[in-house]
Amino acid sequence: MEMIQKMPRTRYAVQHQVTEWSYSSGRPYADPFNEVDLDVVFTGCGGNWRVPAFWAGDNEWRVRFSPPEPGEYQFETACSDIANSDLHGQKGVLQVRPYSGSNPLLMHGALRVSEDRRHLEHADGTPFFWLGDTWWMAFAERLGWPEEFQRLAADRVAKGFTVIQIVAGLYPDMPKFDERGRNEAGLAWEQDYERINPAYFDMADLRLQWLVRSGLMPCVLACWGYYLPWLGIAKMKQHWRYVIARWGAYPVVWCLTGEGAMPYYLSQTREKDTKDQIAGWTELGRYVRQTDPYKRLVTIHPTEVGRDQVDDDSVLDFEMLQTGHAGYSSMPNTFDKLIRACDRQPTMPTFVAEFNYEGMAHGSGDEIQRLGFWGSMLSGALGHTFGANGLWQVNTRSTPYGPSPHGATWGDLPWEEAHRLPGSRHVGLGAKLLQRYQWWRFEPHQEWVEPAAGQDDRFAPYAGGIPGQVRLVYSFWSSRYPIKVKHIESDVSYRSFFFDPRTGRQHTIGTVKPDSDGTWKVPHYPTMADWVLVLERV
Numbered sequence: 063m064e065m066i067q068k069m070p071r072t073r074y075a076v077q078h079q080v081t082e083w084s085y086s087s088g089r090p091y092a093d094p095f096n097e098v099d100l101d102v103v104f105t106g107c108g109g110n111w112r113v114p115a116f117w118a119g120d121n122e123w124r125v126r127f128s129p130p131e132p133g134e135y136q137f138e139t140a141c142s143d144i145a146n147s148d149l150h151g152q153k154g155v156l157q158v159r160p161y162s163g164s165n166p167l168l169m170h171g172a173l174r175v176s177e178d179r180r181h182l183e184h185a186d187g188t189p190f191f192w193l194g195d196t197w198w199m200a201f202a203e204r205l206g207w208p209e210e211f212q213r214l215a216a217d218r219v220a221k222g223f224t225v226i227q228i229v230a231g232l233y234p235d236m237p238k239f240d241e242r243g244r245n246e247a248g249l250a251w252e253q254d255y256e257r258i259n260p261a262y263f264d265m266a267d268l269r270l271q272w273l274v275r276s277g278l279m280p281c282v283l284a285c286w287g288y289y290l291p292w293l294g295i296a297k298m299k300q301h302w303r304y305v306i307a308r309w310g311a312y313p314v315v316w317c318l319t320g321e322g323a324m325p326y327y328l329s330q331t332r333e334k335d336t337k338d339q340i341a342g343w344t345e346l347g348r349y350v351r352q353t354d355p356y357k358r359l360v361t362i363h364p365t366e367v368g369r370d371q372v373d374d375d376s377v378l379d380f381e382m383l384q385t386g387h388a389g390y391s392s393m394p395n396t397f398d399k400l401i402r403a404c405d406r407q408p409t410m411p412t413f414v415a416e417f418n419y420e421g422m423a424h425g426s427g428d429e430i431q432r433l434g435f436w437g438s439m440l441s442g443a444l445g446h447t448f449g450a451n452g453l454w455q456v457n458t459r460s461t462p463y464g465p466s467p468h469g470a471t472w473g474d475l476p477w478e479e480a481h482r483l484p485g486s487r488h489v490g491l492g493a494k495l496l497q498r499y500q501w502w503r504f505e506p507h508q509e510w511v512e513p514a515a516g517q518d519d520r521f522a523p524y525a526g527g528i529p530g531q532v533r534l535v536y537s538f539w540s541s542r543y544p545i546k547v548k549h550i551e552s553d554v555s556y557r558s559f560f561f562d563p564r565t566g567r568q569h570t571i572g573t574v575k576p577d578s579d580g581t582w583k584v585p586h587y588p589t590m591a592d593w594v595l596v597l598e599r600v
Contacts, residue, residue: 106135111355116307128311192445194225221490232285288326322371347377382415389425404442422451431485436536440526452480541590
């Protein structure tokens with residue numbers, strides 16, 4: 063995946079893959095991280111990329127570049143200390159051959175927003191289905207490297223996940239410099255945020271690279287929102303520049319922060335902190351766009367609605383939502399917020415990025431995971447993110463994560479059990495069913511089903527699909543009322559089956575025979591549980 067080379071004048075690389083080399087300074091610096099910035103400017107193949115290099119410790123800087131096209135590139139270093147000839151004005155040539163591998167994150171090119179601004183796709187137009195999992199603290203040593211991390215990644219790949227949401231060292235749910243944030247090389251920053259700890263990121267590199275190698279897109283959060291008042295804008299820009307320098311060359315998406323507008327749990331100046339954080343993360347969003355040479359997609363993880371965490375929608379490419387952890391009672395809010403966000407202008411790809419972590423408190427079991435997934439996907443979401451309590455904070459059997467700063471503890475289920483909770487398999491089965499079809503063309507069509515979910519009943523059926531091609535109806539309470547499919551086209555013949563969202567098994571119904579006004583009464587469901595009804599054009 064990654065090629066670390068010596069320093070010949072001509073270097074060789076592969077399209078879309080990361081190539082890396084180092085520059086060393088013969089001139090010593092007392093504080094190199096804070097005294098020196100180094101960029102490498104690449105020119106060729108119709109483009110120009112100013113790539114930040116990262117401080118690797120001592121007087122060494124490393125650059126990582128992922129060439130987007132095969133061909134020849136010229137490069138030259140640009141150092142803030144222009145008198146240092148070891149770092150400034152170093153030139154070379156990079157010869158790049160085409161990528162010929164099978165990694166889906168590399169073979170189709172970088173992610174972008176689709177032309178209809180409803181979903182994500184690769185540079186070659188291949189749609190990208192976002193099925194995310196929440197590993198906020200998985201760079202910490204509580205998830206052991208390599209065995210435990212790789213085992214968890216393999217489980218998620220097998221279930222159909224495509225994205226891992228993960229935080230770059232400045233974690234949620236803890237005070238500053240909490241030892242629970244350590245990995246094998248210590249904490250991400252030195253005390254008082256004097257300078258970054260490169261060794262921490264060396265260990266994080268191994269984990270992030272493994273995700274990419276496994277075909278899992280890292281969604282990298284720089285930190286949790288309340289770190290901004292602690293670090294200040296200037297230090298947070300240093301942190302973001304370092305993250306971009308380390309990982310921007312990989313196929314990643316950027317998430318500015320987690321719960322951007324939320325003050326620290328014990329803050330005594332909550333109103334001021336909220337206002338300052340919204341303004342600050344807006345400025346940081348512009349900085350990330352300016353600094354990242356690859357123009358990776360940018361979003362923000364919110365307290366509720368992503369666009370409400372910044373003052374300028376244009377710093378975001380797509381919308382994340384957080385809709386509550388109150389089980390059944392949070393479902394109306396989930397779908398109401400999602401539908402409003404999908405309709406909001408300007409249009410943005412939208413999905414629920416956090417809700418009802420499975421196993422948290424009461425009412426957040428696997429049936430709520432299925433309802434959240436299917437209700438969202440048939441209401442216009444670009445994808446969905448799952449979360450399991452015990453996994454996001456990485457409880458271990460010997461050492462549960464423990465209390466939050468406010469004193470309460472979310473739970474002590476170890477990650478080894480949390481990752482096997484059934485909801486993760488169920489949302490994966492749902493994603494695989496949707497990907498049989500042109501899911502990116504799906505539209506909500508509540509008029510297709512009776513009764514239909516709405517503001518008065520968010521537990522009634524959800525319907526969506528492609529007119530004349532495929533219809534899906536998710537029924538949470540299949541035994542509550544008889545269901546009718548309506549407005550069936552007179553010139554289209556459909557065959558139908560029930561899909562079990564718990565097992566993936568299909569139960570054949572046969573040819574759909576609507577009455578004269580295009581209405582078809584759905585036969586009895588196989589069991590009194592939740593089901594997906596599928597109508598496929600013959």
